[in-house]
Amino acid sequence: MPYHKRVIILGIESSCDDTSASIIENGVIRSNIISSQKVHEMYGGVVPELASRAHQQNIVPVVDLAIKQSGISKEAISAIAFTRGPGLLGSLLVGTSFAKGFSLAMNIPMIDVNHLQGHVLAHFIKKDEIDLDKPKFPHLCLLVSGGNSQIIVVRDYLEMEVIGQTIDDAAGEAFDKCGKVMGLPYPAGPVIDRLAKEGNPDSITFSKPRIPGLNYSFSGLKTSFLYHLRDELKINPDYIVEKQADLCASLQKTIIEILIGKLVRAAKETGIKEITVAGGVSANSGLRDELVHQAVKNSWKLYLPELRFTTDNAAMIGITGYYKYLKGDFASHEMVPFARMVINE
Ligand code: KG4
Numbered sequence: 283m284p285y286h287k288r289v290i291i292l293g294i295e296s297s298c299d300d301t302s303a304s305i306i307e308n309g310v311i312r313s314n315i316i317s318s319q320k321v322h323e324m325y326g327g328v329v330p331e332l333a334s335r336a337h338q339q340n341i342v343p344v345v346d347l348a349i350k351q352s353g354i355s356k357e358a359i360s361a362i363a364f365t366r367g368p369g370l371l372g373s374l375l376v377g378t379s380f381a382k383g384f385s386l387a388m389n390i391p392m393i394d395v396n397h398l399q400g401h402v403l404a405h406f407i408k409k410d411e412i413d414l415d416k417p418k419f420p421h422l423c424l425l426v427s428g429g430n431s432q433i434i435v436v437r438d439y440l441e442m443e444v445i446g447q448t449i450d451d452a453a454g455e456a457f458d459k460c461g462k463v464m465g466l467p468y469p470a471g472p473v474i475d476r477l478a479k480e481g482n483p484d485s486i487t488f489s490k491p492r493i494p495g496l497n498y499s500f501s502g503l504k505t506s507f508l509y510h511l512r513d514e515l516k517i518n519p520d521y522i523v524e525k526q527a528d529l530c531a532s533l534q535k536t537i538i539e540i541l542i543g544k545l546v547r548a549a550k551e552t553g554i555k556e557i558t559v560a561g562g563v564s565a566n567s568g569l570r571d572e573l574v575h576q577a578v579k580n581s582w583k584l585y586l587p588e589l590r591f592t593t594d595n596a597a598m599i600g601i602t603g604y605y606k607y608l609k610g611d612f613a614s615h616e617m618v619p620f621a622r623m624v625i626n627e
Pocket of ligand 1: 298426427428429430453454455457458469470471472475561562563564565566567592593594
């Protein structure tokens with residue numbers, strides 16, 4: 283690895299409904315500004331056209347604030363890293379176009395980042411120069427977000443292999459869609475997490491998938507949840523209101539059992555005991571508790587991400603950009619964003 287005295291990366295994230303910018307200096311976080319778009323709440327999900335418009339409004343003030351808060355001058359930035367995909371095309375275009383303009387204006391390279399790799403590498407963001415307890419290679423990462431549920435073997439910073447993934451919905455979608463039919467606001471994941479604490483996780487049984495190998499499926503659970511509500515509402519129209527906490531606790535328990543079952547199996551099959559979890563759903567308190575329990579049971583070395591790095595943020599894009607910078611892996615100005623991308627693309 284070449285010796286670089288001071289590498290300063292400006293990271294940009296705009297793949298969905300969060301506009302974010304971050305300054306990372308030699309792997310250490312100096313600032314991380316996130317502007318979450320509220321405009322989607324009334325629609326019960328992200329509206330792509332509204333998302334890209336909000337990114338356009340937010341990106342300059344968000345970047346400006348990230349640079350100011352870092353205490354580092356704009357001229358000292360070594361490169362700009364941006365999310366190339368996967369995500370909403372219109373949203374990705376805003377970040378990509380901004381990166382091109384900034385790169386040309388400041389005469390610095392730009393670095394394209396795969397959003398999924400960013401989630402995985404969020405574990406390597408250092409709080410300060412002495413923050414050195416980081417996952418070793420190879421490790422297994424359970425990546426669970428609104429769009430993905432994957433088990434990944436992470437062999438090096440930029441060398442990853444997916445060994446299991448969802449064949450339909452993601453875990454986050456299961457939380458959000460089941461929450462929607464209960465009338466909860468979007469995104470329902472954090473609300474279900476909170477309500478589940480008051481409920482009995484064993485009160486209702488939902489069907490669990492029987493998918494071979496290390497793959498996941500969550501669409502059957504969604505249907506099972508929907509049919510359960512339909513049947514119960516026929517008997518008692520107030521069923522959802524009266525049983526809300528139990529419904530949340532039982533749903534959450536089922537999602538966690540599905541996720542953990544395959545992760546335990548993946549750890550056994552690969553012999554890897556260094557485990558990480560990433561993505562929005564990794565903020566779930568029930569999942570975190572169960573991971574700690576399994577770590578003790580299976581002698582894993584477990585790394586739980588800080589809550590602020592679980593959902594979309596630019597610090598994870600900045601840290602990925604940092605490792606790509608060290609490899610001299612830069613993007614051309616002709617590069618276009620991709621709505622669909624796999625982790626090792
Ligand atoms: O990683 P993320 O911010 O966006 C994607 O890249 O998809 O993940 C968003 C997802 C949403 O589905 C949201 O409901 C879920 O993460 N989520 C949670 C919690 N916090 C966020 N799900 C369960 N429990 C939580 N505490």
